[in-house]
Amino acid sequence: MSNYKDALTKIYISKDMEERIMREVKNNVVETKKERTIGRKWMLPAGLVACAALTLGVLVLPKVTKDSEDQVQIPNPIVEIEDIKSLKESVPFSLKVLTVVPEGYEVSDTSLIAGTLAQIIYSNGSNDITYRMAEGTEDISGDYNTYENTKEITVNGQDVLLKGNKDGYQVASWTDGTNAYSIKSNSPLEEEQMIQSIEEIQ
Amino acid sequence: MGLESLSGDDLVKEIIESEGNAIYRLAYSYLKNTHDAEDVLQDTLVQFLKTKPEFESKEHRKAWLLRVASNLSKNRLKLAYRNFSVLDEEIPTTQDFTEEDSEVLRAVHSLPAKYRDVIYLFYYEGYHTEEIAGILNKRDATVRSLLSRARKKLKTTLKEAYDFHE
Numbered sequence: 390m391s392n393y394k395d396a397l398t399k400i401y402i403s404k405d406m407e408e409r410i411m412r413e414v415k416n417n418v419v420e421t422k423k424e425r426t427i428g429r430k431w432m433l434p435a436g437l438v439a440c441a442a443l444t445l446g447v448l449v450l451p452k453v454t455k456d457s458e459d460q461v462q463i464p465n466p467i468v469e470i471e472d473i474k475s476l477k478e479s480v481p482f483s484l485k486v487l488t489v490v491p492e493g494y495e496v497s498d499t500s501l502i503a504g505t506l507a508q509i510i511y512s513n514g515s516n517d518i519t520y521r522m523a524e525g526t527e528d529i530s531g532d533y534n535t536y537e538n539t540k541e542i543t544v545n546g547q548d549v550l551l552k553g554n555k556d557g558y559q560v561a562s563w564t565d566g567t568n569a570y571s572i573k574s575n576s577p578l579e580e581e582q583m584i585q586s587i588e589e590i591q
Numbered sequence: 592m593g594l595e596s597l598s599g600d601d602l603v604k605e606i607i608e609s610e611g612n613a614i615y616r617l618a619y620s621y622l623k624n625t626h627d628a629e630d631v632l633q634d635t636l637v638q639f640l641k642t643k644p645e646f647e648s649k650e651h652r653k654a655w656l657l658r659v660a661s662n663l664s665k666n667r668l669k670l671a672y673r674n675f676s677v678l679d680e681e682i683p684t685t686q687d688f689t690e691e692d693s694e695v696l697r698a699v700h701s702l703p704a705k706y707r708d709v710i711y712l713f714y715y716e717g718y719h720t721e722e723i724a725g726i727l728n729k730r731d732a733t734v735r736s737l738l739s740r741a742r743k744k745l746k747t748t749l750k751e752a753y754d755f756h757e
Contacts, residue, residue, distance in 0.1 A: 391754050393699065396692035397715050400619055400683065402611050402632070407604075410633050414603055417637045492670045 468501045473509065475499075480507045480522075482568060487511070487520050489589040491582055494518060516576040526564040530571035536560070542580075544587045551583060558583055603636050610653045613716060614660045620711040621664035623700050624681035631667065635660045657726050661708060668704055691752065698748040706741035709734055714755060 390398075402410075470476040476499045477484045490511050497512035506523040521529050536552040536559070543549070549563040557577025563570055572586060611632065618631035638659050646652040680700060682693045699710055712723045720738070724731040746753045 391714065392691050392695040392752065393755065394715055396696050397616055399685070399687055399692065400616055400625065402607060402615055406629060407607055410607065410629065410636065411600065411603060413633050414636045414640065415600065418599065418640050
C-alpha cells in the first residue's frame, strides 16, 4: 500500500462519531418535519378566523363603504416573489445577484418593488443585508441616513460610493451606466466584505 | 436497489457503514481537519434523507454521495476564504500514526483544494479519471491535467518519499 493510502486508512469514523452523527442527523430531519407540521396545524384555525373575518366584513361593508367613498386604495408596491429564479423572470432586465455574502447569511426575502426594482434580503438571524438592482442610474438604496464617513472606491471598473461610520460601512451604491445597484447592511461591514460581495455579483 | 424498505435510521446506518468513510475522507481531504469533515458527513446524510434520490446501483449511490460531500466541502472552503478565516489543519497524533503518514498528508494538504480531491479519488478510492470527472462535474482532460500537476508538486515536496504511481 502506498504511504498516502496507508495514512488515510487511519482516518476513519469511530463508534462514538457514528453515534453522534446518527443522533444529529435524526434531530436535523425531525426539526425540519416539525417546522412543516406547525405550518399545517395553523392552517385550520387560520381558515376559521378568515371565514369569520369575511362574514363580519360582509355584515359591516355597507356602512364602511359609505363612509370611505372618497378614500383612494393604494396598492402595496412591494410584491413578495417566491425565490430568486422567479424574481429573475419578473424583472424587465437581466438580474444580477450577490454570490458572496459574509458567513452565516442566507436569502430570507425576495421582492419586486413597484414592478421595476428587485430586492433580495440576506439575513443571519440578527442582521439583514439588503441588495437592490433596478434600471437607471439613481441611488436606489432607500437610505437617507447621515454617516460620518463616505468613500469612493473602484470595483470592477465601476465607481462605488461607500457610506458608514468608524466601525464600518453600511451602504454601497453604484451604477454601471445602465442599471443601479445598492447594498445596505443594518450592521457595519468591513470595506473588504463590501468589495468582495460587489466583485462577485453575477 | 432493495434498500427502500429500510427505515431512515437503518438507511443512515447502512450508508455510514458502506460509504461513510469514503465521504469522511473526501471531506477531510478538502478541509484538512476531522471536525469539519464530520460536519460535512452529517450534512451529506441529511441531504440524502431530505432528497430521497433513487439509484440504479450502490456505485451510483456512492458517486452521488461523494458529489454532495464535495460540494458541501467546497462551500465551507469558500465561506472560510470569504470570511478571511483559515480552517484548522489537523494531522492525527494517535499512536498508529507514523512520521511518514504525517509527512505525506502534510504534502497533500499543501496542494490547493482542486488537486486534493482528485488525488484522493484516484489514489485512495481507485476511480478512473472518467469516473472522477463524473463525480466532480469536470472534464476528463481536466482531471488528468490536475493529477499530472499534483504529482509534479508532490515529487518536489516529498522527494525520496514520493510514491504516487503514474
